[in-house]
Structure formats: C-alpha cells, structure tokens
Amino acid sequence: MATLEIKDLYASVETKEGRKQILKGVNLTVNSGETHAVMGPNGSGKSTLAYTLAGHPKYEVDSGQALLDGQDILTMTPDERAKAGLFLAMQYPVEVPGVSMTNFLRTAKTAVDGKAPAIRTWAKELNESMHKLRMDPKFATRSVNEGFSGGEKKRAEVLQLELLKPKFAILDETDSGLDVDALRIVSEGVNRAKENTGLGIMMVTHYTRILKYIKPDIVHVFADGHFVKTGGPELADELEENGYDEYLPEGADSESALA
Amino acid sequence: MASQCKEISIPTADPNDPYAIPAAMPSSADRAPRSFDVADFAIPTRKQDDWRFTPVERMEEFFEVFQPAGKLAVEVSNIDGSSIDSDDVSVETVAMGQAPSGTIAKPNDRVSAVEWNSASSTLVVHVLRDLHQPVLIRIVGESTELDALHMAIVTEDRVHGDVVVEHAGKARLAEGVEISTGKDSHVSVTFIQEWEKGSKHIGNQRIHVGEGASLRHSVVTLGGDVVRIRMDQDFGGEQGDLNMLGIYFVDPGEHIEHRTMVVHNHPECKSRVVYKGALDGKDAHSTWVGNALIEPTAPGTDSYELNRNLVLTPGAIADSEPNLEIENGNIVGAGHASSVGRFDDEELFYLQSRGISEVEARKLVVRGFFGELVEEIGIESIAQHLMNVIDRRLAKGEDKAAQVVVEEN
Numbered sequence: 001m002a003t004l005e006i007k008d009l010y011a012s013v014e015t016k017e018g019r020k021q022i023l024k025g026v027n028l029t030v031n032s033g034e035t036h037a038v039m040g041p042n043g044s045g046k047s048t049l050a051y052t053l054a055g056h057p058k059y060e061v062d063s064g065q066a067l068l069d070g071q072d073i074l075t076m077t078p079d080e081r082a083k084a085g086l087f088l089a090m091q092y093p094v095e096v097p098g099v100s101m102t103n104f105l106r107t108a109k110t111a112v113d114g115k116a117p118a119i120r121t122w123a124k125e126l127n128e129s130m131h132k133l134r135m136d137p138k139f140a141t142r143s144v145n146e147g148f149s150g151g152e153k154k155r156a157e158v159l160q161l162e163l164l165k166p167k168f169a170i171l172d173e174t175d176s177g178l179d180v181d182a183l184r185i186v187s188e189g190v191n192r193a194k195e196n197t198g199l200g201i202m203m204v205t206h207y208t209r210i211l212k213y214i215k216p217d218i219v220h221v222f223a224d225g226h227f228v229k230t231g232g233p234e235l236a237d238e239l240e241e242n243g244y245d246e247y248l249p250e251g252a253d254s255e256s257a258l259a
Numbered sequence: 260m261a262s263q264c265k266e267i268s269i270p271t272a273d274p275n276d277p278y279a280i281p282a283a284m285p286s287s288a289d290r291a292p293r294s295f296d297v298a299d300f301a302i303p304t305r306k307q308d309d310w311r312f313t314p315v316e317r318m319e320e321f322f323e324v325f326q327p328a329g330k331l332a333v334e335v336s337n338i339d340g341s342s343i344d345s346d347d348v349s350v351e352t353v354a355m356g357q358a359p360s361g362t363i364a365k366p367n368d369r370v371s372a373v374e375w376n377s378a379s380s381t382l383v384v385h386v387l388r389d390l391h392q393p394v395l396i397r398i399v400g401e402s403t404e405l406d407a408l409h410m411a412i413v414t415e416d417r418v419h420g421d422v423v424v425e426h427a428g429k430a431r432l433a434e435g436v437e438i439s440t441g442k443d444s445h446v447s448v449t450f451i452q453e454w455e456k457g458s459k460h461i462g463n464q465r466i467h468v469g470e471g472a473s474l475r476h477s478v479v480t481l482g483g484d485v486v487r488i489r490m491d492q493d494f495g496g497e498q499g500d501l502n503m504l505g506i507y508f509v510d511p512g513e514h515i516e517h518r519t520m521v522v523h524n525h526p527e528c529k530s531r532v533v534y535k536g537a538l539d540g541k542d543a544h545s546t547w548v549g550n551a552l553i554e555p556t557a558p559g560t561d562s563y564e565l566n567r568n569l570v571l572t573p574g575a576i577a578d579s580e581p582n583l584e585i586e587n588g589n590i591v592g593a594g595h596a597s598s599v600g601r602f603d604d605e606e607l608f609y610l611q612s613r614g615i616s617e618v619e620a621r622k623l624v625v626r627g628f629f630g631e632l633v634e635e636i637g638i639e640s641i642a643q644h645l646m647n648v649i650d651r652r653l654a655k656g657e658d659k660a661a662q663v664v665v666e667e668n
Contacts, residue, residue, distance in 0.1 A: 054612050057604065082614035094609035098627025104610075107623060111614035143627070144609075160613060 002069050002085065002167040004030045004200060009064030009074075011052045019060075022048045024225035026064070028202075030168060035194070035201040037211060037236060040222035041244040046204045047091065049222070050172040054088035055081050068168065083112055085167030089157040089174050096144035101156070102126070104144045105163060112164050129162045133189050150177035158189035162196075169193070171203045175210035187213030208240045223247040293365040295356075297324060297376055300369035309368065312546040312578045314514050317485050320405055321433050321461045322369055324376045328404035331430060335384060338393040338423060338640060348394055348420075349385040359383060359411045363437035364465035367491055371463035374433040378409035384422065386414040386446070393421035393447075393640060400430025403457055409435045412448060416441035416469070421638055422448045429455045432462075439467040440474050442496070447475040449641055451648055454483035462488035470496025470525075477636060478534075479645060480507040480515050481652040491520040492530075494557075499528040504636065505547070506629050506645070508652055509575065511540030519564070520550040523587075527559035534566045535632050537625050541574035549581045553593060561591035568599040569628050571621055622653045 011023040022045045030036050040046050052059040053066055055078035065072045073081045096104065105126065110116045117125075130137060133155045145153050154174055161169055171190065175183055191214060193199050203214060211219075211233070219235040220227045221244070228247050229235065292299055302322050303310040335350045337343055343350065353360055360381035366372040384396060398408065412422055418441060426432075440446045452460060460483050468474045472495075480486050492501060501521065509515045521530045536545045549564040568577035581595035602624060610620035629649050636642045 056608055077617070078608060078611035079614050079616045082612055088612055090609070090612075094603075094605045096606050096609065096624065096627070098631050099623050100627075103627075104613075104623070107615055107619065108610075108613035111616065111619065164613065 001198075002032045002200065003067070004086075004168045004202075005065075005067040006053070007065045007067065009049075009052070009066060010062040011048065011059050011064075012062055013048065013059055021062070022059075022225055023052060026226050028220070028227060030200045030202055032167065032198045032200045033194070034218065035203060035214060035216045037216035037219045038202060038204045038222050039206065039219060039236065039239055041248060042206070044223045045225045046222050047172055050088055050170045050202075050204055053081075053170060054078060054086065079111065082164075082166070083114075087161055087164060087166035087169045089154075089161060089169060089171045091173040091176060093145045093148075093153040093157055095146045097146055099144050100141055101144055102140045105160065108160065109163060112166075125163065129159055132192070133159055134185055135159065151179065151182040154178060154182065154186050155189070158186050158193075162189055162193050165193070165197050166199065167197075168200045168202065171201065171205075173204055173206065175205055175207065183210060184213060190214055208236045211236050221247050291367055293367055294372060295361070295365055295375055297369065297372040300372055303369055309518075312548070312580075313487060313516060314485065314544075317514065318370075318459060318461060318487065320431070321373060321459075324373050325405050325407070327377055327379060327407040328402065329379070329406065330400065330402050330404060331406050331408060331432070332399045332401075333382060333408070334397045335382075336395050336397070338395045338644070343394065347386070347388055347390055349383075349387060351383050351385075352380045353383055355379070355381055355409065357381070359413050359437065359439065360409065361437075363411065363439045363467050364491065364493075366435070366463065367465070368463070368489065370433065370461045371435055371489070374407050374409065374435045374461070374463060377407040377433060378435065379407075381409045381411055383411045383413065386412075386418055386420040386422070388415065389418055390420035393423050393638075396422065396424045398424070398426050400426075400428040400432065400458070403429055403431045403459075405431050405433070407433045407435075411437045411439075413438075414440045414444050414446050417443045419445045421446070421641060423451065423641065423644065424449065425451045425453070426460065427453045427455075429458050431459045434460065434462045436462065436464040438464060438474075438476075440469045440472045442469045443471040444469055445473050447477070447636070447638060447641065449477040449645070450479070450488075451645075452478075452480040452483055452486055453648065453652070454486070456482075456484065458483045459485045460488070462486075464488065464490040466490060466492040468492065468494050468499040468501050468528075470494075471498045473500035473502070475502045475504070475636065477504040477641075477645075478506070478517060479648060480505075480517070481648065482508075482510070483513065483515065485514045487514070487516040487518075489518040489520070491522070493522040494525045494528045497526050497528065499525065501528070501530040503530070503532040503534075504632055505532075505534035505536075506632060506649070507534070507536040507545055508625075508649075509536065509538045509543040509545045511574075512542050514544045514546070516546035516548075518546075518548040518550070521552070521562060521564070523551070523553040523557035523560040523562060526557055528557065529561040530563070532564035533632060533635075535568075535629060536566075536577065537569045537571055537628060538575035538577055539571045543575040544578075545576075546578040547580070548578075549595065550584075551582070551593065551595075552584045553587050553590060555586045557587055558589040559591060560587065560593065563592065563594040565596045566598070567628075569602060569625065570599060571602045571625070625653060626650070
C-alpha cells in the first residue's frame with residue numbers, strides 16, 4: 001500500500017511575458033489501487049501538474065510537496081522519481097532516433113529495478129505485453145517512438161507502464177488521438193497494470209469517453225491551477241452535460257496558450 | 260562511354276573572367292600543387308582557405324622538416340593477434356620513394372611535404388590474396404616527441420580484404436598514408452584514433468581506388484588534442500565505388516578535423532561520404548570539410564556526402580562545410596547534407612522519466628547516433644570492434660562524469 005500526497009503545490013513556468021504562476025495550491029492524495037480522474041478546461045494547468053510531478057525542467061516548483069510514501073519527490077531528478085515509483089504517460093511521447101525500443105526498455109527496466117532483468121523471462125514478458133497491446137513485434141527493433149502514429153505512441157507508453165511496474169501512474173490525456181479500438185486496447189492495458197500491481201492512477205482528461213473503459217473511483221475538477229470540486233463517478237457525467245463554465249472565473253477564456 | 264568522353268573538347272577559360280565559361284572555371288584540381296618539395300608550399304595560415312578552420316598556432320611544429328624521434332611501436336598482425344601468413348600479406352619497410360612509396364600520389368600541402376621529408380622509411384602492407392580476417396596495424400606512442408610515419412597500403416587485383424589501423428597512446432605524429440586498391444578488388448580500410456591527452460596527429464592520406472573496385476574507408480577519431488586528417492582520393496578507372504565513413508567524439512578543448520576530397524575523374528563511379536560527430540563541452544571543436552570534384556571526364560558520376568554533428572553540452576563548436584565542384588552535367592547525382600544539432604532536452608527528459616540517469620541517457624543517444632553508421636559497415640568483426648571502441652570511449656566519459664560528482668561533493 002503506497003500513497004502519493006500532493007500538499008499545497010505552487011509551480012510556475014517561464015514565458016515570454018515573464019514568469020507565470022500556473023499551479024496555485026494543489027492538494028490531492030492518491031492511494032494504491034485508486035483511480036482518480038482529473039478533469040478540467042484547457043489551460044487550467046492539468047498537464048502542468050502532470051509534468052511538474054514528473055520533474056520536467058520547464059516547470060519550477062515555488063512551494064509545496066509531493067510525498068511518495070513520505071519522500072518528497074519534488075527534490076529528486078526525473079530519473080530518481082521514476083525509480084521511486086512514479087510514471088508519466090505523456091500526451092506527446094518524444095522520439096529518440098537511433099535508440100531501439102528493446103534497448104530503451106531494457107535500459108529503463110534495469111535502471112528502475114536496480115538490476116538487469118533475467119534475459120529469458122524479460123523477452124517473454126516483453127513479447128506478451130506487446131501482443132496484448134496488439135503491437136507488431138517489429139516495433140521492438142524500431143527507434144523509440146520514431147515514425148510511430150499517434151495511436152502507436154500511446155500503446156508504447158502503456159507498454160512501458162506494464163513493464164516498468166510503477167506505484168503511481170499519471171496518464172496525461174492518454175485518450176487523445178485514439179480511435180475507438182485503440183482506446184479500448186490502451187485502456188485494457190492500463191487496467192491490467194492496475195490489477196497486476198495495485199497501481200494508483202491519476203488520469204488527466206478532457207472527456208468522459210475514456211472513463212467508460214477505465215472506471216474512476218474519484219473525479220476531480222481542476223480549474224485555474226487547483227482542484228475546485230471532488231466527487232464520485234457521477235461528477236464526470238455532470239461535467240459532460242454542463243461543461244466547465246461554472247468553474248471558470250468571470251470572463252475567463254477557457255482556451256489558453258498554456259494548455 | 261569512354262570513347263564518347265574523349266570527344267569532349269574543353270574550352271580554355273580566361274583567368275580574368277572565369278565565370279564567362281562556367282565549365283572551364285578553375286577547379287581545385289588545377290589550384291592544388293603536388294610536390295615532394297616543402298618549399299613549394301607556403302606555411303599554413305588561417306588566411307588560406309584549407310586552413311581557415313584549423314588552429315594553426317597549435318601545430319606549428321609540423322610546418323618544418325624535423326628529425327623523427329622514432330619512438331612509435333608499430334606492429335602488424337591479424338586482428339585476433341595471430342601472426343600474418345606472408346602468402347596473404349607481405350609486410351616490408353622500404354626507403355622513401357621506393358615503389359610503392361611516393362608513387363600513389365605526391366604530397367599536396369605543407370604538412371604532407373614535411374611528413375614526406377621527415378619520415379625515414381615507408382611501411383608497406385601489401386594484400387596479396389583474399390583475407391580470412393582483417394589485418395591490424397597497431398601504432399602505439401609513448402611520448403610527445405615529434406615523430407613521422409609513412410605507410411603504403413596496397414592490394415592486388417580482385418582481392419577481398421580488410422585492414423585496420425589503430426593509433427593509441429601518446430604521440431605527436433605526422434603521418435602519411437598512401438592507399439591503392441587493385442582492379443575489381445573489394446577492400447575496407449579502417450583508421451582508429453584513440454589518442455591520450457596531449458597528443459597531436461596530423462595525417463594525410465592519398466587514396467587511389469582501382470577500376471571496378473570498391474573501397475570502404477572508415478575513420479574513427481575519439482581523442483587527441485589536435486587531430487587533422489586530410490584524405491584525397493581519386494579513381495583508377497570506370498565503375499569504382501568509394502564509401503567513406505567517419506565518426507568523431509570531441510572533448511573540451513580538442514580540435515578534431517577531417518577533410519575528405521573525393522575526385523571523380525572516371526565515368527560511372529560512385530562515392531558516398533558520411534561523417535558523424537558528437538561534441539562534448541566547452542571549446543570542443545570539430546571541423547568537417549567534404550570536397551567533391553566531378554571532372555569533365557566523369558559522366559555518370561553518382562556522389563553524395565553528409566555530415567551530422569550532435570552537440571551534447573553547450574560551448575562546443577562544429578564547423579561543417581560541404582563543397583561540390585561539378586564540371587560535368589551528365590551525372591546521376593551530386594548531393595550533400597550537413598547539420599549541427601543539440602542534444603534535445605525533451606529527449607533527455609523522456610529517457611530520465613523512465614528511470615534512466617542523465618549520464619546513461621547521453622550514452623544511449625550517442626551510441627545510437629554512431630550505431631546507425633557502424634551498422635552500415637557490414638563486416639561483423641570490424642563493426643563489433645568499432646562498437647567496442649565507442650563503448651570504451653563512452654565509458655570513459657561516464658567515469659569522468661562520476662568523478663566530477665565525487666569532486667563536487
């Protein structure tokens with residue numbers, strides 16, 4: 001049983017117009033086995049929250065803590081956070097030319113576990129996971145994310161989630177750009193990971209579509225840099241019906257360049 | 260085809276107005292003198308086009324004829340360390356100017372003329388018949404006294420063979436290499452520079468690819484304070500195929516320079532030049548100049564050259580200059596590409612977010628960057644050998660980074 005506890009987190013980003021505060025007092029606790037859906041309008045800071053937790057250098061933490069089993073991950077380098085058990089499935093996975101998926105996955109697995117995986121079981125596990133995600137075995141020999149379609153990139157993210165077995169996963173709009181079949185396959189992968197490891201999930205999304213496949217225990221509304229409302233799965237339906245207007249400050253534009 | 264090109268009459272250009280007849284503009288072949296006499300070449304300065312990227316002040320000792328210290332250890336063996344069968348390869352030392360020494364091409368600049376006049380003899384490695392494993396010429400230095408070394412690597416017609424030349428240790432070396440491959444031969448020659456700190460290496464290679472022959476020429480430079488290697492090539496007849504690969508890794512303060520000169524002087528020859536380098540740290544400086552000259556006598560030429568540079572940390576400088584001189588309109592292709600890119604922060608974050616440390620991430624990316632090129636070599640023993648050399652180099656970087664962390668704490 002593990003806990004990820006975000007306490008009064010403030011973070012900002014450097015923009016052309018100067019420093020801009022994006023996260024304004026985020027508080028959230030996610031336990032193992034729980035699935036939290038984080039919903040909110042464009043530009044509310046959902047992705048910033050995801051990347052700040054993972055340690056992207058663009059975002060600067062001004063104050064607050066993110067405790068993973070009591071350890072503040074915000075003082076760690078991104079690789080240390082991954083080793084501590086955090087995983088970020090990115091909305092736009094990065095291409096790494098010249099580095100094959102197999103080599104990358106084995107290197108990551110070795111780093112996260114602190115020892116190289118046993119060759120035979122590793123190869124078997126990799127093949128099985130790829131098969132379940134309907135990934136062509138040829139992907140293993142291709143460069144990381146290079147020339148992958150949007151759907152293939154998302155499958156590759158979930159493949160890593162299944163193989164690296166983190167304690168907590170942040171899924172940043174994993175549903176975006178997926179057709180119905182791919183959405184189902186990717187969701188099944190996430191659900192498998194949860195069943196197998198008791199993963200705690202923080203799922204950032206605009207739409208309720210993915211929630212049909214990955215059932216949230218708790219739904220949050222995120223607006224203007226912090227959580228404004230928390231409820232059960234029924235809150236998602238309400239949002240689908242009424243939109244985010246009531247959570248936006250007077251006269252605010254729901255579209256923002258900082259999305 | 261050959262008879263056809265004899266009918267081409269080349270108009271004479273007016274030196275005062277060279278652009279009047281573009282095809283007759285002075286080509287680099289006309290401009291470049293060839294001579295054994297040092298006095299025929301001016302002392303290099305940065306004002307001369309061939310030297311404008313080179314820190315000439317750091318290699319002045321190579322501008323005047325010197326007495327070589329003779330302290331280099333040179334060994335020739337099979338790559339597995341066993342001794343060579345003299346029926347496969349003859350290895351001998353001949354006087355300077357005794358064939359094949361000096362017959363493949365004359366020196367073409369000040370430093371190569373100095374090397375010619377300073378070296379005491381020529382090491383001749385002659386591949387006589389098909390080889391079962393690569394020949395290794397291992398050159399190890401142990402001091403920074405000036406030394407000169409002249410080699411000739413020659414192959415018979417129709418042979419298949421691979422030669423690897425390795426440089427290691429500490430040296431201040433002027434090196435001349437003449438390479439001539441036989442008709443319809445298939446040969447690879449690989450030069451590895453793994454010099455220790457404080458080393459300098461001024462190399463000049465003159466390469467002649469036989470008619471119908473294919474030559475894969477690879478250069479891997481992974482260390483040395485100043486390394487400057489100029490390689491001039493031409494073809495001995497139709498249907499020659501030249502493949503030049505280069506890999507370099509430049510540390511802070513080092514100057515690593517490769518200059519390739521591919522001359523298409525016969526019809527229907529093909530050339531590919533691909534050089535890739537990674538630069539790490541302040542004042543790491545690489546230079547690649549890729550010259551290709553397609554002469555009027557070379558219809559059907561197919562040539563391409565490419566240089567890519569990966570700047571790993573800020574403060575490094577990569578010069579990259581492809582030059583094409585095309586004096587024949589009847590060609591298949593003459594392409595070039597050149598780039599200098601930074602190690603991407605997003606790539607680094609992605610790898611790190613999967614638990615891979617920054618040091619390991621850089622290693623992974625650099626290994627991949629070079630690996631694509633090494634794979635192309637296609638000779639398992641040599642590709643493996645090169646990957647080992649690169650891994651050794653990357654491991655060295657890791658130790659250094661670890662050391663920095665230790666020192667900082």
